Amino acid sequence: MPNRIHPGLIGFTILVYIFLTGPLIIVIGASLSDTTYLTFPPQGLTLRWFENIFEISAFRRTIVTSLQLAVLATALALIVGIPAAYALNRYRIQLPSWLSTLFVLPILVPEIVLGFSLLKSVAVGFGTPIFATLLVGHTLLVLPYAVRVISASLASFDFSIEEAAVSLGSPPLKTFFTIVLPNVRSGVVAAFILAFITSINDVSTSLFLTGPGISTLPIQILAHVEQFFDPTIASVSVLLMFLTVAVMAIVERTLGLTFLAK
Amino acid sequence: MTQPLAIDNLTAHYGTTRVLEDLSLSVAAGELVSLLGASGCGKTTTLRLVAGFLEPTAGTITLGGRDLTKLPAYRRDIGLVFQNYALFPHLTVLDNVGFGLKQRGVAGAEREKRARAMLERVGLATLADRLPGALSGGQKQRVALARALVIEPPLLMFDEPLSNLDAKLRVDMRVEIRQLQRANGTTSVYVTHDQEEAFSISDRVAIMHAGRIMQFDTPEVLYQKPANAFVARFVGFENLIAMRVVARDGANVTAEAAGGARLILSQERMGPIPDAFVLACRADGLAVSKDAGAAGLPATLGLRTYLGRAYQYQCESPAGHLVANGALSTPLEPGVAASLVPVAEQCCVLGVE
Amino acid sequence: MLKRFAGWTLAAPATLVVAVFLILPVAATIATTFAEPGGVFSPYIAFFNSGFRRNVLWRTLQISLATTAISLVIGFFAAYVVARAPGRLKSILIIAAVFPLLTGVVVRSFAWLIILGKNGILNNTLTGLGLIAEPLSMLYTQGAVIVAMVYLFVPLMILTLVGVLENIPEDVIQASSSLGASPAATFRQVIFPLAVPGLIVGAVLVFTGSFTAYATPQLLGGERQMVMGTLMYQRAMVAFDWVGASTIAAIMVVITITVVLAMSRVARRLNPMAT
Numbered sequence: 001m002p003n004r005i006h007p008g009l010i011g012f013t014i015l016v017y018i019f020l021t022g023p024l025i026i027v028i029g030a031s032l033s034d035t036t037y038l039t040f041p042p043q044g045l046t047l048r049w050f051e052n053i054f055e056i057s058a059f060r061r062t063i064v065t066s067l068q069l070a071v072l073a074t075a076l077a078l079i080v081g082i083p084a085a086y087a088l089n090r091y092r093i094q095l096p097s098w099l100s101t102l103f104v105l106p107i108l109v110p111e112i113v114l115g116f117s118l119l120k121s122v123a124v125g126f127g128t129p130i131f132a133t134l135l136v137g138h139t140l141l142v143l144p145y146a147v148r149v150i151s152a153s154l155a156s157f158d159f160s161i162e163e164a165a166v167s168l169g170s171p172p173l174k175t176f177f178t179i180v181l182p183n184v185r186s187g188v189v190a191a192f193i194l195a196f197i198t199s200i201n202d203v204s205t206s207l208f209l210t211g212p213g214i215s216t217l218p219i220q221i222l223a224h225v226e227q228f229f230d231p232t233i234a235s236v237s238v239l240l241m242f243l244t245v246a247v248m249a250i251v252e253r254t255l256g257l258t259f260l261a262k
Numbered sequence: 263m264t265q266p267l268a269i270d271n272l273t274a275h276y277g278t279t280r281v282l283e284d285l286s287l288s289v290a291a292g293e294l295v296s297l298l299g300a301s302g303c304g305k306t307t308t309l310r311l312v313a314g315f316l317e318p319t320a321g322t323i324t325l326g327g328r329d330l331t332k333l334p335a336y337r338r339d340i341g342l343v344f345q346n347y348a349l350f351p352h353l354t355v356l357d358n359v360g361f362g363l364k365q366r367g368v369a370g371a372e373r374e375k376r377a378r379a380m381l382e383r384v385g386l387a388t389l390a391d392r393l394p395g396a397l398s399g400g401q402k403q404r405v406a407l408a409r410a411l412v413i414e415p416p417l418l419m420f421d422e423p424l425s426n427l428d429a430k431l432r433v434d435m436r437v438e439i440r441q442l443q444r445a446n447g448t449t450s451v452y453v454t455h456d457q458e459e460a461f462s463i464s465d466r467v468a469i470m471h472a473g474r475i476m477q478f479d480t481p482e483v484l485y486q487k488p489a490n491a492f493v494a495r496f497v498g499f500e501n502l503i504a505m506r507v508v509a510r511d512g513a514n515v516t517a518e519a520a521g522g523a524r525l526i527l528s529q530e531r532m533g534p535i536p537d538a539f540v541l542a543c544r545a546d547g548l549a550v551s552k553d554a555g556a557a558g559l560p561a562t563l564g565l566r567t568y569l570g571r572a573y574q575y576q577c578e579s580p581a582g583h584l585v586a587n588g589a590l591s592t593p594l595e596p597g598v599a600a601s602l603v604p605v606a607e608q609c610c611v612l613g614v615e
Numbered sequence: 616m617l618k619r620f621a622g623w624t625l626a627a628p629a630t631l632v633v634a635v636f637l638i639l640p641v642a643a644t645i646a647t648t649f650a651e652p653g654g655v656f657s658p659y660i661a662f663f664n665s666g667f668r669r670n671v672l673w674r675t676l677q678i679s680l681a682t683t684a685i686s687l688v689i690g691f692f693a694a695y696v697v698a699r700a701p702g703r704l705k706s707i708l709i710i711a712a713v714f715p716l717l718t719g720v721v722v723r724s725f726a727w728l729i730i731l732g733k734n735g736i737l738n739n740t741l742t743g744l745g746l747i748a749e750p751l752s753m754l755y756t757q758g759a760v761i762v763a764m765v766y767l768f769v770p771l772m773i774l775t776l777v778g779v780l781e782n783i784p785e786d787v788i789q790a791s792s793s794l795g796a797s798p799a800a801t802f803r804q805v806i807f808p809l810a811v812p813g814l815i816v817g818a819v820l821v822f823t824g825s826f827t828a829y830a831t832p833q834l835l836g837g838e839r840q841m842v843m844g845t846l847m848y849q850r851a852m853v854a855f856d857w858v859g860a861s862t863i864a865a866i867m868v869v870i871t872i873t874v875v876l877a878m879s880r881v882a883r884r885l886n887p888m889a890t
Contacts, residue, residue, distance in 0.1 A: 091622025
C-alpha cells in the first residue's frame with residue numbers, strides 16, 4: 001500500500017510495546033532468582049520460590065478459593081445471563097430499552113462500592129457466609145460480560161433459523177440447545193473466558209468480602225507484599241498468570257476459540 | 263483540461279497470485295470507457311492501480327503525458343466515485359464537496375461558491391448543510407459525483423457507482439452521469455458488472471476476464487460482432503455451434519454440424535468463413551420452423567416459455583442443446599420435431615479457439 | 616398467552632440478581648449517608664470540611680485525569696500503527712496487548728514495585744550508569760501511581776481504539792487521498808475526527824477505572840498518596856467509620872455515573888456514523 005506510516009510513529013509504537021511487555025518479563029525473571037530478595041535480572045536460576053508457594057498454607061487455600069469462585073461465578077453468570085441475552089435479542093420489542101443498561105450496571109458502579117455495599121447490606125445485614133457473599137459479588141461482577149458478549153453474538157444470529165427448526169417440529173427448548181446455542185458458541189466461550197479472568201484477578205470487589213480463613217489469591221498477594229518482599233510474590237504472580245492462560249487454553253481446546261480471530 | 267489515459271503492459275499481483283496480466287488500454291481524451299466483467303476479472307484492480315491504491319509489478323500508467331505509475335494517490339489528480347459513495351460521515355454535504363478544493367488550497371469563500379455551484383448542478387443545493395447520514399442512496403451518489411467533479415480532474419473514474427441503488431434510480435443516474443461527463447468532456451473510466459449499464463453509457467467497452475481484456479470496442483461492435491466465444495456468450499449468444507465447411511460454391515458455403523446436419527451460409531451476409539468455425543446465434547437468431555425438412559438444424563422442441571415478444575423453446579438437436587425463439591402466432595407443443603433456421607444478420611462466425 | 620411474558624420470564628433471573636444484590640445494597644449505602652442525626656447533608660459537609668479528604672479527592676482527580684490523558688495519547692498513536700499493520704503482525708500486536716489484560720491488576724502493579732523500588736531495576740541501572748549517586752525514592756509518589764496506572768490502561772485503550780480505527784471504512788480514506796489530501800492531511804481531517812467518539816469512550820473507561828482504583832494506589836502510593844479507593848477502605852476497615860466510607864462511596868458513584876452519562880451523550884452526538 002502506498003500509504004506509509006511515519007517511521008517516528010513506528011519507533012514510538014515499539015517503545016510502547018516494550019513498556020507493555022517489559023514489566024511482565026521482569027516479574028517472570030524475578031520469580032526465578034536464587035536470592036532471598038526480589039531482583040532482576042535473576043541471579044542464579046531456581047524454582048524453589050514456586051515450591052515455596054505451596055509451603056505457605058494461606059496461598060494453598062486462597063488458590064483453591066479463587067478457582068472455585070471463578071468457576072462458580074462464571075457458571076452462575078452464564079446460567080442467568082444467557083436467557084437474559086436471548087430475551088434481549090429475541091423479544092426486543094417486548095422489553096424496555098433500559099433493561100440492557102441494567103445488565104451492564106455492575107460495570108458502571110465502581111467495584112469497590114459494590115464490595116462495600118455487599119458487606120454492609122448482605123454479609124453484615126443478613127449474616128451470609130463469607131464464601132456465599134464473595135460468590136454473589138463475583139457473579140455480579142462478571143454478569144455484564146456474559147450478557148453483553150453473548151448478546152453481541154446473538155445480534156448477528158438469524159432467528160428465522162430457529163423458526164425454521166420449530167416449523168420442522170423441534171420443541172422450543174430443544175431448539176434453543178440444538179440450534180441457537182451452537183451458533184453462538186464462540187460468544188459463550190468468549191464470555192466464559194472474560195468472566196473467568198475478571199473473577200480470578202479481582203481485587204476491588206473481594207476486598208471487603210474476604211474474612212477470617214477465607215480470602216482470594218489476589219487479596220492474599222496484596223497482604224503478603226505489605227509484609228514480605230521476597231521472590232515468592234513474583235512466583236505466585238507468575239502462577240496466577242499461567243493459571244489464566246491455562247484456563248484459556250483448556251476452554252479453547254474443548255469449545256474452540258474463534259473469537260480472538262475476529 | 264481533458265487528457266488521454268494510456269495503460270501499457272500493466273501486470274499486478276496480490277501476494278503471489280497474478281490478478282492482471284500485461285494489460286494495455288488507451289482511453290482517448292473526453293472518451294468514456296467501461297471496464298466490464300464478472301467479479302474477480304481484474305476490472306476493479308485496474309481502477310485501483312490507476313487511482314494509486316495498488317502498485318503494479320510491471321507496466322506504466324500515463325495521463326496526458328504525465329507518468330502516474332510512481333506517484334502517490336493524492337498527487338494523481340483523479341476524480342473517483344466509489345461504490346459505497348465513501349462520503350466523509352463527519353462533514354456536511356457542502357464540506358464533502360469542498361474537501362478536494364481545500365486540499366488544493368482554494369480559500370474558504372471561493373471554495374464554498376464553487377462547491378455550491380456544483381451542488382446546484384447535481385440538484386442538491388438545498389441539502390448543502392446536511393450530514394451524509396441523512397441522505398438517501400441516490401442523494402449520496404450525487405454528492406459523491408459532485409465531490410469528484412468539482413476538482414475538475416483530467417480523469418474521472420467510477421467504481422460500480424450505481425450498484426447500491428434500486429433499478430429505476432440506476433437508469434436515471436446513469437443518464438445523469440453520462441450528461442455531466444459529456445458536458446465537461448472529462449476522460450472517464452467506468453467499472454461495472456452490468457452489461458446494459460456499460461453499453462448504454464460508454465463510447466467503448468473493454469470486456470475483461472481473468473485479468474485480461476477479451477475485446478475492446480464500441481458497444482455496437484461488441485453486441486453484433488463478438489471476437490471470440492467468451493465475449494459472444496457474455497453479450498448473450500446462447501447458441502455456439504461448432505461447424506466445419508464441407509463445400510464452397512462462390513460466396514455460399516455448406517457447413518456441417520455435429521450429427522451431420524448441414525447449413526448453407528452466405529459469406530456475403532456473414533463475412534468470410536474459415537474451414538472450421540463456431541456459429542454463434544442468439545435465440546432470436548434461430549427461427550423455429552414447423553417444417554422439419556426446412557434448411558436448418560433438425561431439433562426436438564422441449565420446454566416453452568413466454569417472452570412477451572416471442573415464445574422461447576429449449577431444444578434438443580444432434581448438435582447439442584439449443585435455445586430458439588418461435589413466433590407468437592404459432593405456439594408449438596413439446597416433443598414436436600422442428601427445424602431451427604439461422605438468421606444470418608443475427609448470427610456471427612467465430613474462429614475456433 | 617404465555618408468549619407475551621416469555622421475554623420477561625427469561626430476563627427475570629438476571630434482573631433480580633442485579634436488583635437485589637446491586638441496586639438495593641448500593642442504594643442502601645447511599646441512603647445511609649442522608650440519615651445522619653447531624654442533618655441530611657452532614658456527612659458531605661464533614662467530607663468537604665476536612666482539608667485532608669478534600670486533598671484526597673483532588674489528588675484522585677489529578678491522578679486519573681493525568682492517567683487518562685497519557686493513556687489516550689499513547690494508545691491512539693500505537694493503535695494507529697497497529698490498525699495499519701499487515702495481517703500477521705497485526706494479530707501479534709493485538710495479542711501482545713491482550714496478554715497484559717489477562718494478567719491481574721495486582722501482578723501488574725507489583726511489577727512496578729520491582730522496577731521503581733529503592734533497590735529496584737531503575738535505580739540500579741541509573742546508579743550503575745553513574746547518572747545518579749544516590750538511589751531516588753520513586754515509590755509512594757504520585758508519579759509512581761500514574762506510571763503504573765498508565766501501564767494498566769494502555770492495553771485497554773489500544774484495543775478499544777484499534778477497533779474504532781478499523782471501523783473507519785477504507786474507501787473513505789482512499790476518497791480523501793484521491794481528492795488530494797496528503798497522508799498527514801487525511802490523518803488530521805478524516806481519521807482523527809472520525810476517531811473522536813472512540814477516544815471519548817476510551818477516555819471514560821480509563822477515567823472511571825483509575826478514579827475508583829484500589830490495588831495500584833495502595834501498592835505504589837501507600838499511605839502517602841491516599842486516593843478515594845484507599846481512603847474508603849481505610850475509613851471502613853481500619854477506622855470502622857461506615858458513614859464516612861459510605862459518603863466516599865456515594866461521591867465515587869455520582870462522579871463516575873455523571874462522567875459516563877455526560878460523555879456517552881457527547882460521544883453519541885459526535886458520532887456521524889450513528890445513523
